[in-house]
Amino acid sequence: MKCFECGGEMINKNDGIVFYKKDKSPVYFEDIPLNECVQCGEKYIDGHVTEKISNILKADKIESERHLVIPIISMAA
Template sequence: MARVYHRCYFCGGEVIEQRVTVDYRWGDAFLVVIRHVPAGVCQQCGEQYLKAEVVKEMEKVAHSQEEAKEILRIPVRELQVA
């Protein structure tokens, strides 16, 4: 089923569906990287749009007990600007 996207809200550019990688975050301590997510991507400015059914599926995948395909080691740093 082809998903239909409107023109970009920000720049008016054409939005077409592509597969992207999403950093799914829940609070401060939960991060899951989800690959191959169908999203509308503006061809002019790069803004990404996710359909509601895709977000619901991402939530299921992120919180599932299925073993991860890969574990990444991610450094966490803090910015110390006054």
């Protein structure tokens, strides 16, 4: 498979990505199976995986295994 952005080689890997619910609250998904370009870093996730992620994000309540607390830093002047 070649990258649609730059034509580079794609590798299979598992990675973590932050997605956002409609209320803008972040949800971190880990171990997502995806293809990543070795040249530009573009990531491609298969349709069945994106559908599963979308269904989780649409749910009223998300059951998670762990919670992540991160600092928020404003760069506003």
